[in-house]
Amino acid sequence: MNISAKDRFLNIAHFKSHDLCLPSSFFLFWPETLILWMEAGAPEMIRNGKGRIKFFRLDHARFLWELHSGLEVAYYELKGQRYTYFITPIIPRYESRIIGEDEHSMIMTNEAGQKMMIHKVHAGNMPMYLDYPVRDKASWETIKKRLNPESAGRWPVAWDEYVKKFYNRDYPVGLSVGSFFGFLREWTGLERLLFWMYDEPSLVEDMMDHMVFFEGVIIKRVLKNIKIDFAFLWEDMAYKAGPMISPEMFRKFVMPRCLKITELLRREGVDIIFVDSDGNIDKLIPLWLECGVNGFWPLEVAAGMDAVAIRKKYGKEVILAGNIDKRQLTKGRDSIRNEVMAKVPFLLEQSGYFPCIDHLVPPDVPFENFIYFLNLVREICGLEKIDSYSPI
Amino acid sequence: MNEYLSSICKEVIAGNQTEVKELVDKALKNGILPLTILKEGLTRGIESLGAKFKAGEVYLPEILISIRAMNMGLNLLKPYFKNSNDLQHEGTIVLGTIEGDIHDIGKNLVRLMLEGTGFRVVDLGVNVSASSFVSAVCEHKADIVGISALLTTTMINIPNVIQALKQNSLCGRVPVLVGGACITREFADDIGAEGYALDCTSAPEEAKRLLRGREKS
Numbered sequence: 001m002n003i004s005a006k007d008r009f010l011n012i013a014h015f016k017s018h019d020l021c022l023p024s025s026f027f028l029f030w031p032e033t034l035i036l037w038m039e040a041g042a043p044e045m046i047r048n049g050k051g052r053i054k055f056f057r058l059d060h061a062r063f064l065w066e067l068h069s070g071l072e073v074a075y076y077e078l079k080g081q082r083y084t085y086f087i088t089p090i091i092p093r094y095e096s097r098i099i100g101e102d103e104h105s106m107i108m109t110n111e112a113g114q115k116m117m118i119h120k121v122h123a124g125n126m127p128m129y130l131d132y133p134v135r136d137k138a139s140w141e142t143i144k145k146r147l148n149p150e151s152a153g154r155w156p157v158a159w160d161e162y163v164k165k166f167y168n169r170d171y172p173v174g175l176s177v178g179s180f181f182g183f184l185r186e187w188t189g190l191e192r193l194l195f196w197m198y199d200e201p202s203l204v205e206d207m208m209d210h211m212v213f214f215e216g217v218i219i220k221r222v223l224k225n226i227k228i229d230f231a232f233l234w235e236d237m238a239y240k241a242g243p244m245i246s247p248e249m250f251r252k253f254v255m256p257r258c259l260k261i262t263e264l265l266r267r268e269g270v271d272i273i274f275v276d277s278d279g280n281i282d283k284l285i286p287l288w289l290e291c292g293v294n295g296f297w298p299l300e301v302a303a304g305m306d307a308v309a310i311r312k313k314y315g316k317e318v319i320l321a322g323n324i325d326k327r328q329l330t331k332g333r334d335s336i337r338n339e340v341m342a343k344v345p346f347l348l349e350q351s352g353y354f355p356c357i358d359h360l361v362p363p364d365v366p367f368e369n370f371i372y373f374l375n376l377v378r379e380i381c382g383l384e385k386i387d388s389y390s391p392i
Numbered sequence: 393m394n395e396y397l398s399s400i401c402k403e404v405i406a407g408n409q410t411e412v413k414e415l416v417d418k419a420l421k422n423g424i425l426p427l428t429i430l431k432e433g434l435t436r437g438i439e440s441l442g443a444k445f446k447a448g449e450v451y452l453p454e455i456l457i458s459i460r461a462m463n464m465g466l467n468l469l470k471p472y473f474k475n476s477n478d479l480q481h482e483g484t485i486v487l488g489t490i491e492g493d494i495h496d497i498g499k500n501l502v503r504l505m506l507e508g509t510g511f512r513v514v515d516l517g518v519n520v521s522a523s524s525f526v527s528a529v530c531e532h533k534a535d536i537v538g539i540s541a542l543l544t545t546t547m548i549n550i551p552n553v554i555q556a557l558k559q560n561s562l563c564g565r566v567p568v569l570v571g572g573a574c575i576t577r578e579f580a581d582d583i584g585a586e587g588y589a590l591d592c593t594s595a596p597e598e599a600k601r602l603l604r605g606r607e608k609s
Contacts, residue, residue: 104519105494119494119519125543128494128518190497194453198407239498240573241591246451302574327544362544
């Protein structure tokens with residue numbers, strides 16, 4: 001009997017199965033990667049999410065992006081180029097427009113009120129942020145008005161019809177439950193936020209408290225009608241040497257607010273709560289566990305993260321996703337095999353693990369190598385291989 | 393150590409800008425030489441903080457408020473230094489984010505730490521080509537080239553700078569110090585970069601090591 005993607009996802013996250021589940025929500029690609037792959041002969045169907053799920057045989061995992069509760073992907077299209085970036089869930093959005101450009105780059109203000117520089121040649125590169133909308137208490141109040149959880153634009157007009165889509169589904173559904181450090185940094189810039197943690201702690205707390213309120217309203221309203229399988233926080237609050245703030249600051253600012261969200265989720269039956277943070281999160285994992293967060297992605301290898309060591313240290317306390325070193329996928333098959341075999345068999349045997357690359361797949365990963373990685377994982381689980389050039 | 397100097401050092405570490413300003417003012421009025429205040433008070437404070445950062449005792453916010461406090465004191469000292477040479481810089485570093493990459497948070501933190509520990513930094517900004525690095529090295533008579541990269545797709549442009557330095561007979565004479573989210577010690581070794589900084593607080597120490605190596609050769 002075929003087990004649905006939803007049941008496989010839940011069984012693995014609850015340590016009840018050693019199956020393979022490749023949730024599409026953990027398989028993200030830089031736009032440039034997909035373009036290069038298609039130019040090199042990969043099928044056109046990988047251009048969109050549904051096509052990728054089908055071709056790469058991923059497991060459909062549905063995020064409720066349309067509710068604008070988390071970080072969102074935004075695009076700016078100009079002269080046939082698509083520039084991609086991420087924005088916070090501000091509604092109404094600001095008008096995005098170009099305010100300057102030269103041969104290599106252009107400067108624009110985006111929908112979230114940030115001023116940013118985009119590299120023209122490498123359209124898929126992350127932009128550099130030049131200015132941020134929150135500069136003081138008054139400008140925070142302006143942004144706050146755009147963070148009304150009840151805004152009409154945040155909810156589908158035909159809510160009842162929308163809800164029905166999720167009856168009798170066979171795929172897992174996830175809800176973004178925001179961010180504390182991450183969103184604030186997007187609004188203030190890193191330097192200002194770090195200074196404010198010393199200079200303006202009450203303003204930082206007010207911003208974080210508002211996010212508890214904002215996410216709380218959304219979570220309650222969604223869970224009234226839709227059964228959510230997992231929740232997802234976005235923080236990105238570490239770099240390769242460790243966390244951006246001290247454990248003491250985490251306890252002071254983040255922990256009490258994060259706990260309110262996870263307690264609400266758990267009361268409503270959502271017990272799979274992931275956090276997305278790049279960098280080395282070794283010192284943050286125990287703090288997040290204390291906050292009620294139990295899932296970790298992407299576990300960046302270049303930052304020293306080691307899923308095997310984390311599993312041995314924390315056992316079934318942690319659900320893990322990622323940790324396959326994207327840099328190894330740029331090399332040959334031996335490197336990929338070494339990377340996969342050192343981690344995947346052990347982690348699948350232990351359960352509570354979703355194998356995937358340790359962040360977005362970059363453009364220097366050849367298509368054949370990505371297919372080889374997928375097939376290797378499938379081979380470990382006794383599944384038939386993907387034909388690399390013809391759609392299934 | 394003089395009481396004023398040890399207090400300046402302590403307040404820099406604590407990030408107390410008002411106290412640093414007051415103490416530097418008092419130290420000057422008590423006849424302590426500006427250069428002594430700079431080296432034995434302000435810079436020593438930043439260096440101690442770097443050690444605390446490596447030991448996991450302080451984090452980025454503490455680094456930022458300490459550098460701010462140090463700058464508060466430095467502003468009082470600047471009028472005493474008629475030209476930049478009077479500051480007896482540790483050395484000059486040409487710094488930039490590599491071509492193709494427009495990210496500068498890490499680079500800017502490195503610049504602050506280098507300046508705070510006595511280096512003269514020529515910041516070329518982001519998306520810097522190999523030829524621009526070489527031109528700046530010649531123009532500013534730089535002792536070190538510092539290159540930052542955030543992305544795996546842009547770090548591959550760093551060897552172009554090393555190649556350009558070679559072509560201009562600067563390789564070896566002007567060591568290259570690399571760092572950034574995607575950069576590892578192995579990568580630095582592979583491309584022939586003489587220096588590697590894991591994070592912003594490692595950069596001054598590594599830069600000093602490179603300068604010592606240059607003096608010996």
